[in-house]
Amino acid sequence: xxxxxxxxxxxxxxxxxxxxxxxxxxxxxxxxxxxxxxxxxxxxxxxxxxxxxxxxxxxxxxxxxxxxxxxxxxxxxxxxxxxxxxxxxxxxxxxxxxxxxxxxxxxxxxxxxxxxxxxxxxxxxxxxxxxxxxxxxxxxxxxxxxxxxxxxxxxxxxxxxxxxxxxxxxxxxxxxxxxxxxxxxxxxxxxxxxxxxxxxxxxxxxxxxxxxxxxxxxxxxxxxxxxxxxxxxxxxxxxxxxxxxxxxxxxxxxxxxxxxxxxxxxxxxxxxxxxxxxxxxxxxxxxxxxxxxxxxxxxxxxxxxxxxxxxxxxxxxxxxxxxxxxxxxxxxxxxxxxxxxxxxxxxxxxxxxxxxxxxxxxxxxxxxxxxxxxxxxxxxxxxxxxxxxxxxxxxxxxxxxxxxxxxxxxxxxxxxxxxxxxxxxxxxxxxxxxxxxxxxxxxxxxxxxx
Amino acid sequence: xxxxxxxxxxxxxxxxxxxxxxxxxxxxxxxxxxxxxxxxxxxxxxxxxxxxxxxxxxxxxxxxxxxxxxxxxxxxxxxxxxxxxxxxxxxxxxxxxxxxxxxxxxxxxxxxxxxxxxxxxxxxxxxxxxxxxxxxxxxxxxxxxxxxxxxxxxxxxxxxxxxxxxxxxxxxxxxxxxxxxxxxxxxxxxxxxxxxxxxxxxxxxxxxxxxxxxxxxxxxxxxxxxxxxxxxxxxxxxxxxxxxxxxxxxxxxxxxxxxxxxxxxxxxxxxxxxxxxxxxxxxxxxxxxxxxxxxxxxxxxxxxxxxxxxxxxxxxxxxxxxxxxxx
Numbered sequence: 048x049x050x051x052x053x054x055x056x057x058x059x060x061x062x063x064x065x066x067x068x069x070x071x072x073x074x075x076x077x078x079x080x081x082x083x084x085x086x087x088x089x090x091x092x093x094x095x096x097x098x099x100x101x102x103x104x105x106x107x108x109x110x111x112x113x114x115x116x117x118x119x120x121x122x123x124x125x126x127x128x129x130x131x132x133x134x135x136x137x138x139x140x141x142x143x144x145x146x147x148x149x150x151x152x153x154x155x156x157x158x159x160x161x162x163x164x165x166x167x168x169x170x171x172x173x174x175x176x177x178x179x180x181x182x183x184x185x186x187x188x189x190x191x192x193x194x195x196x197x198x199x200x201x202x203x204x205x206x207x208x209x210x211x212x213x214x215x216x217x218x219x220x221x222x223x224x225x226x227x228x229x230x231x232x233x234x235x236x237x238x239x240x241x242x243x244x245x246x247x248x249x250x251x252x253x254x255x256x257x258x259x260x261x262x263x264x265x266x267x268x269x270x271x272x273x274x275x276x277x278x279x280x281x282x283x284x285x286x287x288x289x290x291x292x293x294x295x296x297x298x299x300x301x302x303x304x305x306x307x308x309x310x311x312x313x314x315x316x317x318x319x320x321x322x323x324x325x326x327x328x329x330x331x332x333x334x335x336x337x338x339x340x341x342x343x344x345x346x347x348x349x350x351x352x353x354x355x356x357x358x359x360x361x362x363x364x365x366x367x368x369x370x371x372x373x374x375x376x377x378x379x380x381x382x383x384x385x386x387x388x389x390x391x392x393x394x395x396x397x398x399x400x401x402x403x404x405x406x407x408x409x410x411x412x413x414x415x416x417x418x419x420x421x422x423x424x425x426x427x428x429x430x431x432x433x434x435x436x437x438x439x440x441x442x443x444x445x446x447x448x449x450x451x452x453x454x455x456x457x458x459x460x461x462x463x464x465x466x467x468x469x470x471x472x473x474x475x476x477x478x479x480x481x482x483x484x485x486x487x488x489x490x491x492x493x494x495x496x497x
Numbered sequence: 498x499x500x501x502x503x504x505x506x507x508x509x510x511x512x513x514x515x516x517x518x519x520x521x522x523x524x525x526x527x528x529x530x531x532x533x534x535x536x537x538x539x540x541x542x543x544x545x546x547x548x549x550x551x552x553x554x555x556x557x558x559x560x561x562x563x564x565x566x567x568x569x570x571x572x573x574x575x576x577x578x579x580x581x582x583x584x585x586x587x588x589x590x591x592x593x594x595x596x597x598x599x600x601x602x603x604x605x606x607x608x609x610x611x612x613x614x615x616x617x618x619x620x621x622x623x624x625x626x627x628x629x630x631x632x633x634x635x636x637x638x639x640x641x642x643x644x645x646x647x648x649x650x651x652x653x654x655x656x657x658x659x660x661x662x663x664x665x666x667x668x669x670x671x672x673x674x675x676x677x678x679x680x681x682x683x684x685x686x687x688x689x690x691x692x693x694x695x696x697x698x699x700x701x702x703x704x705x706x707x708x709x710x711x712x713x714x715x716x717x718x719x720x721x722x723x724x725x726x727x728x729x730x731x732x733x734x735x736x737x738x739x740x741x742x743x744x745x746x747x748x749x750x751x752x753x754x755x756x757x758x759x760x761x762x763x764x765x766x767x768x769x770x771x772x773x774x775x776x777x778x779x780x781x782x783x784x785x786x787x788x789x790x791x792x793x794x795x796x797x798x799x800x801x802x803x804x805x806x807x808x809x810x811x812x813x814x815x816x817x818x819x820x821x822x823x824x
Contacts, residue, residue: 136788162574164791193576251771273572303663303682308769313664448574452790459597459774466684488591488792490570490579 088378101152102129103401149374159448168370171195185440198367202404204326205436214321222346233299244301250461264356268447275493279479288471326363328404345428359439563797588798597776609756612692620703642701654765682770710744
């Protein structure tokens with residue numbers, strides 16, 4: 048250790064400090080979102096090559112349908128891990144480096160956080176407003192900020208209840224029409240068999256709780272001028288929180304098996320879970336539960352009958368094809384994205400090859416979804432349940448640029464609800480107190496208005 | 498031996514200095530050679546130094562720089578201007594103010610005290626048994642004990658998760674048949690389920706470090722001990738244990754650092770256990786800050802804090818054990 052003299056330490060320190068000063072200037076963010084200027088379409092005769100980064104399976108097959116018709120615009124699909132599992136990290140790194148694809152799959156709730164990283168192109172400037180009427184209105188609302196649209200809705204997840212009529216009949220119940228009935232049914236199911244639950248309530252994945260709050264009529268975040276107004280403790284949210292506090296404290300919902308986890312699938316196969324309220328895309332996943340073939344049916348989700356401002360359904364999940372800021376061909380990229388999400392050909396290909404969620408187009412749900420499915424006993428639940436559900440949505444719900452942090456923070460608090468440490472009512476209130484600080488840490492301004 | 502040597506010196510020909518080069522440059526020889534001698538180690542080290550600087554030193558400097566960087570925005574999304582600049586200790590304050598991060602440090606410390614102790618004792622006992630005179634097939638058992646270390650942590654955790662998840666796990670099923678209700682993934686148990694995986698994976702590795710040290714004990718020491726009438730237990734206690742002390746210290750320091758960096762196991766188990774939060778361990782918290790919250794400054798601050806903690810804890814441990822040595 049004697050070789051490390053005081054002088055060499057000082058020199059090291061000086062070098063380090065110089066390095067710090069140099070590096071402190073390198074930020075992780077690019078410029079502010081571009082709101083002016085457009086890139087003109089490519090000249091005729093030029094072949095435009097686009098890249099679409101997404102985690103949809105077999106997306107290239109969908110692109111090939113398009114590529115065969117449009118030799119002038121060739122789209123290549125590049126697979127990335129789903130959302131926060133790695134895909135967003137790749138995209139954010141590409142944005143920071145000023146490169147990346149023309150189009151990227153971004154979940155509806157993450158569009159604002161991409162906006163915060165200056166990663167998106169304002170699609171209104173390239174003609175999205177002319178086709179916006181072809182999409183479900185609630186979806187267009189969710190991608191609209193600052194008087195412009197920032198992504199093309201690609202799929203959504205209107206919610207409904209998948210249930211086992213045989214298990215519910217055992218306690219003399221049908222699919223619950225209201226949340227009050229749901230609670231009664233949950234009590235009856237669990238009382239009849241302590242190893243069976245009506246549903247699992249995911250404490251870790253709070254997107255479900257947010258969807259319920261949105262159904263109840265809550266609007267947690269509202270942009271106003273240049274700041275965010277926060278209201279997470281309105282009557283609707285508190286009613287939802289109280290409702291699930293009751294269910295959790297009585298033990299009539301399962302909180303240890305999160306929906307779609309391996310243990311949950313095993314429980315569904317054994318008949319220990321009688322129902323699942325989830326997005327429309329849950330059907331394909333549910334079909335993976337061995338031993339449940341033909342046993343499930345689909346019904347509209349329960350409603351909050353005592354909340355006047357509530358809605359018939361809610362959205363859980365859903366994603367967009369977002370135009371990335373680095374794209375050199377936004378016109379062509381938007382043209383492809385519009386074809387993919389509104390033309391019957393594009394929608395059918397997306398359903399057939401990529402198994403997308405609910406089609407965002409108002410007029411066409413997809414050929415395959417007009418028929419019954421064997422797994423669900425031939426019930427034509429697409430037209431019967433989900434198509435109406437897609438129209439019964441809370442149009443005012445807005446995702447903030449800190450959606451992930453709000454959901455994660457709430458999830459960390461909800462986990463202690465299970466151990467009896469707190470209640471969801473208190474957890475939501477505590478989270479509301481933290482939200483302004485989270486906004487501030489992002490360099491944004493916000494205010495609680497509840 | 499001489500043929501390859503000759504071939505090698507002949508091969509030096511084309512590089513310009515040639516076999517006769519040394520003789521030809523006699524006048525300048527003294528100075529030229531000494532500067533070449535001075536340069537040689539640097540040239541030989543250059544490949545290492547370049548990679549070391551690019552992949553190790555610069556990222557550290559960059560991370561430390563990031564930890565002092567804050568972003569300011571105006572407008573709803575920063576559309577009216579975004580700047581990033583020096584933020585002082587704001588990121589560190591934010592990291593330490595969040596109770597979850599501090600709790601996660603406490604959690605891994607508790608984990609370390611219990612798990613490292615259990616694992617090192619287990620590894621020592623296994624090593625002593627394998628190196629004892631009465632051991633059968635020590636080579637085969639050494640391989641078997643070491644085998645889990647060859648399985649990547651993520652795969653190991655997925656494998657173990659199938660033994661933990663109720664409905665899939667035969668262990669839970671059998672316990673249920675016996676009337677015991679076990680929950681490996683609950684809020685109070687999941688930390689020890691992780692400890693079990695880590696112990697399973699690394700006990701064999703630490704055992705190997707200790708075995709290597711045991712093998713270096715000269716045979717005559719054993720002989721002398723036996724002549725003095727020491728039995729196997731006495732040999733283990735008074736001869737082997739004191740002599741494997743350096744290996745034990747090494748294993749413990751590695752384990753302390755490894756414990757602070759606990760990441761893969763809780764991250765994978767998160768998908769089956771609702772009890773694991775996004776900030777369950779310090780590394781998970783840093784990952785969450787960077788990749789879920791896009792807050793690289795705070796993530797960098799958290800990483801620097803983790804590195805400092807590992808540094809301080811390892812240093813403290815070594816200082817304590819060294820002082821004991823001297824006394």
